[in-house]
Amino acid sequence: MTTTSFARNQWYVAAYGREIGREPFTRTVCGEPVLLWRTRAGEVTAMADRCVHRRFPLSEKPGRLDGDTVVCGYHGFTYGADGVCVRVPGQQRVPRTARLASYPVKEQDSFVWVWIGDKDKADEALIPRAPWLDSPDYTTISGMEPLAARHGLLVDNLLDLSHETYLHGGYIGTPEVAETPITTEVDEKAGVVYVSRHMDDAECPPFYAGSTGIGGRITRWQDIEYHAPCLYLLHSRIAPVGAPGPGPDGSDPGAFHVEVVYAITPETETSTHDFWAVARDFALDDQAVTDFLYESNRTVVLQDVVALNRLEQAIASEPAGTQELSINIDTGGLAARRILERLVQAGATAPVAAVR
Numbered sequence: 001m002t003t004t005s006f007a008r009n010q011w012y013v014a015a016y017g018r019e020i021g022r023e024p025f026t027r028t029v030c031g032e033p034v035l036l037w038r039t040r041a042g043e044v045t046a047m048a049d050r051c052v053h054r055r056f057p058l059s060e061k062p063g064r065l066d067g068d069t070v071v072c073g074y075h076g077f078t079y080g081a082d083g084v085c086v087r088v089p090g091q092q093r094v095p096r097t098a099r100l101a102s103y104p105v106k107e108q109d110s111f112v113w114v115w116i117g118d119k120d121k122a123d124e125a126l127i128p129r130a131p132w133l134d135s136p137d138y139t140t141i142s143g144m145e146p147l148a149a150r151h152g153l154l155v156d157n158l159l160d161l162s163h164e165t166y167l168h169g170g171y172i173g174t175p176e177v178a179e180t181p182i183t184t185e186v187d188e189k190a191g192v193v194y195v196s197r198h199m200d201d202a203e204c205p206p207f208y209a210g211s212t213g214i215g216g217r218i219t220r221w222q223d224i225e226y227h228a229p230c231l232y233l234l235h236s237r238i239a240p241v242g243a244p245g246p247g248p249d250g251s252d253p254g255a256f257h258v259e260v261v262y263a264i265t266p267e268t269e270t271s272t273h274d275f276w277a278v279a280r281d282f283a284l285d286d287q288a289v290t291d292f293l294y295e296s297n298r299t300v301v302l303q304d305v306v307a308l309n310r311l312e313q314a315i316a317s318e319p320a321g322t323q324e325l326s327i328n329i330d331t332g333g334l335a336a337r338r339i340l341e342r343l344v345q346a347g348a349t350a351p352v353a354a355v356r
């Protein structure tokens with residue numbers, strides 16, 4: 001029996017809905033290779049991407065879909081959308097145990113969420129929401145970058161945005177980000193970390209100057225919600241200095257709003273799927289703004305990827321438990337680490353072998 005450092009009894013984003021169609025698609029989530037495809041009715045299915053016969057990946061050519069079944073490309077074992085084998089070559093009788101582990105799956109907010117842990121604990125109501133991503137009131141750009149670093153490093157990175165000043169100077173970093181103190185709140189029970197930084201009078205970085213057209217200084221609010229383990233939301237509010245604040249009813253016509261969403265999905269112990277999206281409530285039909293934000297944000301994400309890949313190498317070369325030194329800016333990241341550790345412990349009794 002093997003246990004891992006993953007929080008298994010949790011929902012994870014496996015893909016964008018647009019990635020899944022009538023071709024077998026594979027992505028590894030928490031060490032489990034998951035096969036994803038759509039039935040003819042358009043429903044997403046998720047099952048183990050290993051044939052029970054000789055373990056050939058079902059996503060591998062010449063494997064293919066045949067109606068609402070998937071046919072193994074090696075010797076033709078054929079499985080239904082529920083993972084149950086319906087046909088084997090050379091004999092009528094299909095062995096009773098010939099079935100793939102299937103995973104609860106839910107398509108929501110443009111994402112395909114999967115649950116790789118104990119099936120009876122898979123409650124769809126637990127999936128955190130990112131409604132902007134498929135709302136007509138927002139225009140969204142998104143992507144996914146493979147990260148050769150453990151997921152905890154990305155969580156640290158996103159919960160401490162003071163690094164924008166240094167790592168992302170010229171894009172989203174200005175001196176005020178690192179200089180302005182944060183407030184941190186933790187909802188231990190829900191597993192949510194809130195980190196806020198409100199800058200009253202800040203330089204407008206190119207990312208926002210180029211997308212909003214604001215020329216002068218800005219009020220810049222960063223309000224983070226991290227729903228451990230997978231979903232990270234950054235509510236970003238940008239307004240010219242002196243513009244009125246949000247009204248008592250929550251309306252805020254004087255400001256530009258950007259919802260930055262990350263889904264942080266462990267692939268292996270030391271690699272991560274870095275899903276990123278930027279939804280805006282202004283210039284909805286302006287393709288030039290869309291293109292600009294796509295290029296800018298992807299550049300920023302890749303700056304983090306390069307840095308975290310390097311950090312993973314550095315950490316991997318050091319003895320486990322080598323000391324770090326934490327300061328005030330790390331409060332949110334440390335809270336997130338505590339919650340992640342607790343989630344791993346809570347699922348630690350789930351052996352990998354049990355879900356096969």
Ligand code: FES
Pocket residue numbers: 051052053054055056072073074075076077
């Ligand atoms: S490995 Fe799939 S049919 Fe043999």
Ligand SMILES: [Fe+2]
Pocket residue numbers: 157163164167168300304
């Ligand atoms: Fe970053």
